[in-house]
Amino acid sequence: MKYGYARVSSEEQSLDIQTDALNRYGCDLVRGEKISGTSRQGRKELENLLDFVRAGDSLVITRIDRLARSIGDLQDIIKILEDKKVSLICTEQPIDTSNAMGKAFLNMLGVFAQFETELRKERQLEGIAKAKKDGVYQGRKPDMERIAEVFNLKHQGVSNTEISQRLGLSRSYVWKVLKRQGELFAS
Incomplete structure (x- = not known):
């Protein structure tokens, strides 16, 4: 069986593009959720899929950043899938963990996803520091x-x-x- 997983970071975003792509790929079931990918915490649909998949199944995603935004979470998810003898397939990137090339590419993309997250955090902190310096950012109002x-x-x-x-x-x-x-x- 092929199980699709779609994720967007906020309620305002749409899962439609991902779910359409996963259905076109031939997924038997597609689950989606609107929650940040920086952690596995609170991602009930992903946890349900990880619990449900069995040997010989495939977990299908559109892009690796839909599954995980940190290399640690990605490695944990991959370990769960490997232990269950479930392959991970990415429709928009050459990832298929049933072969060595797919596994290598997966690890490279995971590093880049985490790098992107770290850069975003740095830019945010720089922006806050500048706003504080300019007197624009005052922090939360006292209660x-x-x-x-x-x-x-x-x-x-x-x-x-x-x-x-x-x-x-x-x-x-x-x-x-x-x-x-x-x-x-x-x-």
Whole structure:
């Protein structure tokens, strides 16, 4: 059996192009989902397919980046498929893990997919740094209700660790809020 898997990163995007291509390729069943590919976490349709495929089946995708965006996730998925004796086929790239050339090409494309993800993260961080420098990016607005809760508990003699646990906040956030209070009263 041939099982198709389609994925896009957001709800606004359409799976139609991928599902059409997978149906044309002859997939017996096509599953799709709208979720980021940077992690396997939360990708229920992919997990269902990985659980369901059996020896001799093929998992078919249009491009390798539809399956995984990190080399670690890609290798994990490939290992699962290999253990089950299931081949991976890519319709738009020369990947068919039933042969050595397909496996080699798959690994190269996985490295490039992860490289692209890392470059995107770097560009995002550079953009945020520039926006902060220009005074455009201020970060999230303070939650005055939460800050008041922190102050109230502190005035009751509750420890910073206990405050963080009660309010579901990180200890560093509690310290930051209390430090700012000290700076306000010092000036």
